[in-house]
Amino acid sequence: MARGCAVLGTGGGGDVRTGVLAAKGAIRAYGPVPLVRLDTLPGDALILPLSGIGAPTVGHEMIHSEEEPKRIAEEVERLFGRPPSAIMSAEIGGENGVSPVAWAARLGLPLLDADGMGRAFPEVQMVSMYVAGLPADVVVMSDVAGNVVTIRPVDGLWSERLARAVCVASGSHALMADYILTAERAHGAVIEGTVTRALSIGRATEGAADPLRALTAELGAARLITGKLTDVERRTTGGFVRGSATIEGTGADRGRTLRLELQNENLVALEGGRVRAVVPDLITVVDTETAGAVQTEALRYGQRVTVLAWACDPLWRTAKGLETAGPSAFGYTHEYVPVEELETAGASAFGHDSVPVEELEGRG
Amino acid sequence: MARGCAVLGTGGGGDVRTGVLAAKGAIRAYGPVPLVRLDTLPGDALILPLSGIGAPTVGHEMIHSEEEPKRIAEEVERLFGRPPSAIMSAEIGGENGVSPVAWAARLGLPLLDADGMGRAFPEVQMVSMYVAGLPADVVVMSDVAGNVVTIRPVDGLWSERLARAVCVASGSHALMADYILTAERAHGAVIEGTVTRALSIGRATEGAADPLRALTAELGAARLITGKLTDVERRTTGGFVRGSATIEGTGADRGRTLRLELQNENLVALEGGRVRAVVPDLITVVDTETAGAVQTEALRYGQRVTVLAWACDPLWRTAKGLETAGPSAFGYTHEYVPVEELETAGASAFGHDSVPVEELEGRG
Incomplete structure (x- = not known):
């Protein structure tokens, strides 16, 4: 759990x-x-x-x-x-x-x-x-x-x-x-x-031969990047942790850079000025080896991580949901586009690890 | 009132x-x-x-x-x-x-x-x-x-x-x-x-021929200085007004300078490094002409004012009272000395307007 x-x-x-x-x-x-x-x-x-x-x-x-x-x-x-x-x-x-x-x-x-x-x-x-x-x-x-x-x-x-x-x-x-x-x-x-879902995620990944693959499948998540944390900026102010993190791609993702904007949680994932995923959809940084989540306060230079993104509960995609916890609620000017649409638009660029849209929608 | x-x-x-x-x-x-x-x-x-x-x-x-x-x-x-x-x-x-x-x-x-x-x-x-x-x-x-x-x-x-x-x-x-x-x-x-006391103060001074004398008598107060406000420093921070005010003596008080330390209220009156009165005793700045109180936020350069000080309620002079609202409660290192003792010690320097100690003690 x-x-x-x-x-x-x-x-x-x-x-x-x-x-x-x-x-x-x-x-x-x-x-x-x-x-x-x-x-x-x-x-x-x-x-x-x-x-x-x-x-x-x-x-x-x-x-x-x-x-x-x-x-x-x-x-x-x-x-x-x-x-x-x-x-x-x-x-x-x-x-x-x-x-x-x-x-x-x-x-x-x-x-x-x-x-x-x-x-x-x-x-x-x-x-x-x-x-x-x-x-x-x-x-x-x-x-x-x-x-x-x-x-x-x-x-x-x-x-x-x-x-x-x-x-x-x-x-x-x-x-x-x-x-x-x-x-x-x-x-x-x-x-x-x-609570049941949290238990399922734990059960699916713990002891799995390929924990990252198991987690991605369990979540129905898109893999945004696999790489190395090269820059972390973080400050605690007014009861919040704010900052950003930069991940430079390695292996198949070499040459690509993903930037995360943080306010306690990961709120926006940007690649070359393009939004890859945005709140209220879920963006999580996991250890590439173990698939264990890396929390904001544990982000460290040099970590080998993978960034996953997947669809939030449909309630957050209603007008009131987006007004409450969409990009604008955090001061961002990006329009909200569901992560599965963003992935479809840029799918060719992101290779074989992207999760099929049908599977994402099935969970929406 | x-x-x-x-x-x-x-x-x-x-x-x-x-x-x-x-x-x-x-x-x-x-x-x-x-x-x-x-x-x-x-x-x-x-x-x-x-x-x-x-x-x-x-x-x-x-x-x-x-x-x-x-x-x-x-x-x-x-x-x-x-x-x-x-x-x-x-x-x-x-x-x-x-x-x-x-x-x-x-x-x-x-x-x-x-x-x-x-x-x-x-x-x-x-x-x-x-x-x-x-x-x-x-x-x-x-x-x-x-x-x-x-x-x-x-x-x-x-x-x-x-x-x-x-x-x-x-x-x-x-x-x-x-x-x-x-x-x-x-x-x-x-x-x-x-409440009755506030009403009495109002009645004693309103329409009096010499409001300042009437007020001083009603309060049983010592007159610390009569002069001109020459410096006011004030800032609002953390829900408080803090700062200081300087009064340069005029008339019989020419050549003397009194400095007030403020935290919403007047907390300490200092003259040449010597404490003239200190919290929890009362220190009030009044208009010399009308005897109307000048509140912290109304202090202005050039005002003609008189500073009065008098004894607080005996409850504030108990150990718990001083711990709660004495000088140290406001971060001052001055030891608390009752205003009537301070006045006795320096009485010769302050001339005829000082209130007799017996009268102050009678109110203590």
């Missing part, structure tokens, strides 16, 4: 290793976590979407306290008059995909097989619940120091602004519940099956 | 004129506000201390929405299971001393004749309730946009840190309730009679 969450993290979402340690520890202490499907929950069951918020470079150093989920669940029970019935990952990509296992174990609650992104995104309002038009009624945050903050924002953008400010004041890392919702309202407003 | 609040504002606390406009408007719309003494409230009556938080230079431009106190009162009723019985000014100095009249009118509640400072202070934890050891259980904030944020901080310093972050994110101005308390717990934990 951790391998899958890292791949779905598109470079961000926090360090999965931290999440794995926390999950293993919590399962040992509190017992295993059942995975439940949305359609098995009663309509009025309260789902608690949880995620870490902050700069992954800080998350590295500062792990969540065991008390944070408990404080949030207590505040939620106070606010809603009943306890939550299940934990949901707000973001399946990266640490936020794995850590909910720990939080669910700590609270003795099942984990919902769903999340709010189907990937990782850097901002609070970039969740399927927002795109589906659910109100951002209330956000509950807790930090390592033990502070609990409840935000009733007027909209999703204020939610992001205030939550980010609280997060930075708390040391750029906090645990957050937002879009707390009933099972009834969750239908069509969450991305289902993503 | 507004004149009194401005004087007690020690240079900060926001623009009283904004508060006066709001108070007049609210009284017209919702009726007059009764002033109540703490000992007339039942023990379980909920007191709602309210204050604006933010940089006064921004408060100038951005006035509180009429809905802010209502949103806070609703959230408090949700959290405490009953509505508040009275409004209290968290800070009698400046706009925060006057505006509660508007907030009380808007909510149809009486105003308590007390506050949490007996003056103005720039930071959230610098209140008598904190010094008295009451827990900073919960802080409720509301901003002009309509957001409501509830903070359950682990201590007063976290309360300040998180509230300040939310305030800055909200545009450096928000309305805040903290140390919400019952009348029973308020005894000894609030500074009583301060």
Whole structure:
């Protein structure tokens, strides 16, 4: 699952290793976590979407306290008059995909097989619940120091602004519940099956003879380049990691250069001024040998990597989805073109490893 | 009352004129506000201390929405299971001393004749309730946009840190309730009679033949210097106004120079390297002609001003009081010496206008 969450993290979402340690520890202490499907929950069951918020470079150093989920669940029970019935990952990509296992174990609650992104995104309002038009009624945050903050924002953008400010004041890392919702309202407003998908990715690649090929097939991904990391620029500012990475092709890709633009996640892949893939489609850097995802904060000069790109959940391709998490939401002027169309247009240039369009569309 | 609040504002606390406009408007719309003494409230009556938080230079431009106190009162009723019985000014100095009249009118509640400072202070934890050891259980904030944020901080310093972050994110101005308390717990934990004191200051000076002499007598203040503002340095940073002001003596004070250090309020008065008065004692710059207080953000080159200093409430002179709001709390290394002792030590140098020590001590 951790391998899958890292791949779905598109470079961000926090360090999965931290999440794995926390999950293993919590399962040992509190017992295993059942995975439940949305359609098995009663309509009025309260789902608690949880995620870490902050700069992954800080998350590295500062792990969540065991008390944070408990404080949030207590505040939620106070606010809603009943306890939550299940934990949901707000973001399946990266640490936020794995850590909910720990939080669910700590609270003795099942984990919902769903999340709010189907990937990782850097901002609070970039969740399927927002795109589906659910109100951002209330956000509950807790930090390592033990502070609990409840935000009733007027909209999703204020939610992001205030939550980010609280997060930075708390040391750029906090645990957050937002879009707390009933099972009834969750239908069509969450991305289902993503925990299962993360598990499948892990199972498909772990121990495979050719992990990169296995991963590419499992994802239905296009291979944008295989090469060497030659330049990485990264800075932590305002609770985000921003920067860029350059990959120079090797082997069959010699002579080609791919540039990634980052804001916690990989947002745009450019080749010679041409967009190869752009957010909200998924772009992930993996180790060419092991097919393990290389997160933004682990990018290092000289690494041998392959960049994969594949289609996001259809929800992100709606007008509201693109407005929320498309190129313009990150300040880019590029028009959004689905990765499978970009690949078709430039297919002849990219050789035999490109994934057939039909297969990509089949997953769309 | 507004004149009194401005004087007690020690240079900060926001623009009283904004508060006066709001108070007049609210009284017209919702009726007059009764002033109540703490000992007339039942023990379980909920007191709602309210204050604006933010940089006064921004408060100038951005006035509180009429809905802010209502949103806070609703959230408090949700959290405490009953509505508040009275409004209290968290800070009698400046706009925060006057505006509660508007907030009380808007909510149809009486105003308590007390506050949490007996003056103005720039930071959230610098209140008598904190010094008295009451827990900073919960802080409720509301901003002009309509957001409501509830903070359950682990201590007063976290309360300040998180509230300040939310305030800055909200545009450096928000309305805040903290140390919400019952009348029973308020005894000894609030500074009583301060609304009445602000009213007395206004009555003593308004229309007086010699307003400066009337004010000095009413306050029991020492006159530090009378002169001309020759240098003002001010910047708004991190939600605060910081800087300094220099006053060169005129008339009997010719040849002397007083320097004020500011952080929203006047914190230290220095003359030739010697401390003349230091926080938590009150230091206020007034117009020499009218005795009207000149707030930090209104200090201008060439103004003819007099600087007054007088004793703070005894609560601020306790060990916990000085730790909370003494010189070291603002990063100064000066040891705290009560203003009346400083005046005695240097009395011969400051001539006939110095107030006799006995009178100062009588007010201490």
